[in-house]
Amino acid sequence: MISFVRLQFVGLAACIFFSTASISSDAVDIKDKLVLCESCHGGEDGMPVNADTPILAGQEYYYLYVQLKDYKAGRRANPIMSGMTAALSKDEMKALAEYYSSMEWTKIQPEIDQELADKGGSALGAGQCSQCHSKYQGDSRVPRLAGQQLPYMLQTMKDFKNKVRLNSPAKGSLMDSFSDEDLAAMANYLSGLQQP
Amino acid sequence: MPVFDKKRLCLAVGLVFGAAFTAHAQEVENASNFGDMNTVSQDMLNRAGNDGNNFLHTNGNYEQTRYYPSKQINTQNVKDLRPAWIFQTEIVESLETTPIVVNGIMYITTSFNHIYALNAATGEQIWHFKHKMGPITTYCCGPNNRGVAVYEDMLFMGTLDAKMLGLDAKTGKLIWETELGDPELGYSETMAPTVVNGKVLIGTNGGEYGIRGFVKALDYKSGEVLWTFHTTAEDSTGVWATHDATGRDMLRDIDAEKAKLAEMGDPYKTLGGGVWQNPAVDLDANRIYFVVGNPSPDLDGSLRPGDNLYTNSLVSVDLDSGEYVCHYQYIAHDVWDLDAVSPPILVDVKNNDGDMVPGVLHGGKTGHVYVHNRDDCSLIRFSEAMVPQENMWVLPTKDGERMLPGANGGVEWSPMTVDEKLGLTYAINLHQPMTYHVESSPYPEGKLWLGGAFKVIPEEQQWGNITAVDYHTGKIRWKVKTQQPMIGGILATAGGLVFAGEGNGMFKAYDSETGSQLWRFQAGAGVNAPPASYSVDGQQYIVVGAGGNTQLNYKRGNNIIAFTVSD
Numbered sequence: 230m231i232s233f234v235r236l237q238f239v240g241l242a243a244c245i246f247f248s249t250a251s252i253s254s255d256a257v258d259i260k261d262k263l264v265l266c267e268s269c270h271g272g273e274d275g276m277p278v279n280a281d282t283p284i285l286a287g288q289e290y291y292y293l294y295v296q297l298k299d300y301k302a303g304r305r306a307n308p309i310m311s312g313m314t315a316a317l318s319k320d321e322m323k324a325l326a327e328y329y330s331s332m333e334w335t336k337i338q339p340e341i342d343q344e345l346a347d348k349g350g351s352a353l354g355a356g357q358c359s360q361c362h363s364k365y366q367g368d369s370r371v372p373r374l375a376g377q378q379l380p381y382m383l384q385t386m387k388d389f390k391n392k393v394r395l396n397s398p399a400k401g402s403l404m405d406s407f408s409d410e411d412l413a414a415m416a417n418y419l420s421g422l423q424q425p
Numbered sequence: 426m427p428v429f430d431k432k433r434l435c436l437a438v439g440l441v442f443g444a445a446f447t448a449h450a451q452e453v454e455n456a457s458n459f460g461d462m463n464t465v466s467q468d469m470l471n472r473a474g475n476d477g478n479n480f481l482h483t484n485g486n487y488e489q490t491r492y493y494p495s496k497q498i499n500t501q502n503v504k505d506l507r508p509a510w511i512f513q514t515e516i517v518e519s520l521e522t523t524p525i526v527v528n529g530i531m532y533i534t535t536s537f538n539h540i541y542a543l544n545a546a547t548g549e550q551i552w553h554f555k556h557k558m559g560p561i562t563t564y565c566c567g568p569n570n571r572g573v574a575v576y577e578d579m580l581f582m583g584t585l586d587a588k589m590l591g592l593d594a595k596t597g598k599l600i601w602e603t604e605l606g607d608p609e610l611g612y613s614e615t616m617a618p619t620v621v622n623g624k625v626l627i628g629t630n631g632g633e634y635g636i637r638g639f640v641k642a643l644d645y646k647s648g649e650v651l652w653t654f655h656t657t658a659e660d661s662t663g664v665w666a667t668h669d670a671t672g673r674d675m676l677r678d679i680d681a682e683k684a685k686l687a688e689m690g691d692p693y694k695t696l697g698g699g700v701w702q703n704p705a706v707d708l709d710a711n712r713i714y715f716v717v718g719n720p721s722p723d724l725d726g727s728l729r730p731g732d733n734l735y736t737n738s739l740v741s742v743d744l745d746s747g748e749y750v751c752h753y754q755y756i757a758h759d760v761w762d763l764d765a766v767s768p769p770i771l772v773d774v775k776n777n778d779g780d781m782v783p784g785v786l787h788g789g790k791t792g793h794v795y796v797h798n799r800d801d802c803s804l805i806r807f808s809e810a811m812v813p814q815e816n817m818w819v820l821p822t823k824d825g826e827r828m829l830p831g832a833n834g835g836v837e838w839s840p841m842t843v844d845e846k847l848g849l850t851y852a853i854n855l856h857q858p859m860t861y862h863v864e865s866s867p868y869p870e871g872k873l874w875l876g877g878a879f880k881v882i883p884e885e886q887q888w889g890n891i892t893a894v895d896y897h898t899g900k901i902r903w904k905v906k907t908q909q910p911m912i913g914g915i916l917a918t919a920g921g922l923v924f925a926g927e928g929n930g931m932f933k934a935y936d937s938e939t940g941s942q943l944w945r946f947q948a949g950a951g952v953n954a955p956p957a958s959y960s961v962d963g964q965q966y967i968v969v970g971a972g973g974n975t976q977l978n979y980k981r982g983n984n985i986i987a988f989t990v991s992d
Contacts, residue, residue: 291561295872304869360978369562398866402878 275335287334349418491842499920510548520972567975572617583614628700638698652747656698663732682730697721716765725876732757751802788836821861831859855910903940914955926952928979950982
């Protein structure tokens with residue numbers, strides 16, 4: 230109900246954000262599952278244990294849910310996450326996505342190569358990335374990229390390019406048109422972006 | 426069946442709007458503008474084409490001519506046209522709404538499904554509704570909405586999360602809500618509904634996501650679905666057509682397709698076939714006419730053998746039952762997304778024997794206006810091309826092939842207009858050269874599924890035009906080039922004028938007979954919405970939204986501007 234009242238007074242971005250928080254999947258108990266997730270993706274602080282593990286806390290609900298579905302269906306290949314999702318039901322996936330998306334985004338201190346990051350800005354322009362990613366803060370099925378873990382982001386961009394991550398075919402063709410150095414430059418730029 | 430818990434929703438609406446009503450209590454009295462006619466009768470809707478006060482349909486009338494019968498604003502005085510008022514919405518994003526005007530009250534919508542009721546003479550806000558968007562939305566081409574439909578004392582709007590809403594027109598209170606499709610699988614709504622005889626008619630977006638398209642009729646009182654026509658036929662193979670409507674070879678490999686069909690079966694379940702715009706209604710024949718968009722995946726034909734019926738087609742169905750009457754397919758097995766989107770128009774046309782017969786017009790992304798016999802949907806003629814065509818139909822390749830028009834070509838979703846006295850239809854067009862790339866990938870369950878990419882060729886010039894076509898002959902009468910590709914819509918009036926806007930913020934009036942420009946106004950943001958006209962207390966207004974466009978990335982804004990001729 231809180232979401233309704235706030236909806237009245239806040240702008241558009243918030244309208245979408247709060248509406249994601251009002252999904253009710255109370256019926257599904259995910260406590261046991263969460264213990265496992267937290268061992269890699271972090272506990273209440275939302276801080277992943279390793280730099281190759283993405284931040285989930287504060288990520289978009291719909292995006293997270295879709296990733297879990299895609300790992301399970303094999304559209305996104307990853308030895309760890311395929312195993313993690315094999316036994317999850319759709320409702321459990323929704324509940325997990327809801328749990329993480331309702332948390333605050335976790336701020337990290339990534340080790341940015343500033344020179345590379347400066348080049349990244351123009352590569353992002355050439356790729357017209359902001360056409361969908363806007364200011365890189367995430368919206369529904371488009372994930373937040375600003376401040377994401379650097380090694381993870383670079384790896385997943387390469388996975389798009391090398392057709393390991395197949396769950397977004399259009400992005401595969403897009404990443405194809407960039408050199409590995411461009412990808413690194415963009416990853417550095419995006420990881421270093423903080424909230425406006 | 427409507428998925429709707431009445432108690433819960435009413436409570437929700439009460440909470441959302443409680444504060445708004447108290448804050449604007451003095452403005453609610455404007456609702457008295459409804460006068461005695463606070464209800465839109467079927468008779469009013471039927472006669473809308475001759476109604477010089479209201480603007481009751483997104484495309485003006487059931488025939489969808491977008492022809493406004495008043496000539497108070499005309500070729501003589503249009504130079505004196507000035508803004509009467511400007512209303513700014515809360516949403517600075519792509520604006521495609523057609524204002525609907527009922528007895529001095531205007532209803533407009535914005536991106537993300539807000540509705541505003543305004544005093545049409547002053548621009549003052551009466552109420553404001555925000556749809557409570559679900560967490561899952563999947564849409565192509567921007568969070569657009571193209572407007573409401575009106576019937577009796579209710580309003581109807583489709584939503585980005587694939588619902589139909591029925592609201593109280595006086596207060597903006599939600600009355601019912603029906604889910605039309607699963608947004609997780611790519612269904613979404615941006616078109617305005619059409620209401621006739623108590624039925625709310627609506628299509629669906631999702632041709633970029635592997636949906637199975639439809640047109641549905643809902644009961645206006647309850648939201649219950651009365652019938653569904655699936656736009657992809659269970660046997661979608663068709664006649665294995667090798668040539669398009671204009672007789673050009675589409676270079677299909679029919680043997681390979683037949684082999685694929687034997688292997689995979691009919692692809693109809695994920696074949697796309699969105700319906701982006703309003704159906705035209707033939708009240709006498711009790712039929713509706715609409716066009717069906719591209720097959721999924723857009724560029725990759727290898728996963729969908731056959732003609733892919735009824736994608737890229739004009740289709741007619743019975744209004745009462747939704748049963749198929751006839752169709753005509755423009756491009757079988759399309760792999761260029763040069764589909765059918767602009768709403769069809771019903772007018773009498775000359776057939777090839779010179780006799781006048783009931784006809785249907787459609788403006789295609791190919792750049793042709795197609796003229797049909799209304800009886801059996803057959804093609805009578807197609808117009809000269811309104812935009813350059815080159816290299817048609819070269820097949821897409823991995824590295825890309827250049828072909829004109831580009832996939833945003835010709836008429837797009839923009840409605841055309843007709844001046845029947847002149848026998849002319851007016852279309853706004855895009856010229857945006859592109860290369861077509863194919864890359865096969867399996868159905869991704871509700872994610873963008875283009876089967877490749879369309880790439881704009883950056884070094885080539887882009888532009889637009891307004892073209893007047895004599896639909897009795899197919900000849901172009903006049904053409905005016907514009908700086909940028911055009912998207913939005915166009916309105917003709919009995920004052921001898923046509924009105925259309927541009928991405929650079931210009932809103933212009935032209936002489937409908939000659940195309941000479943008679944008036945212009947800089948709106949400050951892209952004018953990419955279809956204009957409308959209405960009168961209040963004997964004063965005629967022209968109204969248009971200036972909020973830019975996502976698809977072509979035209980400058981965003983949030984203005985609704987009403988113009989009138991100053992005394």
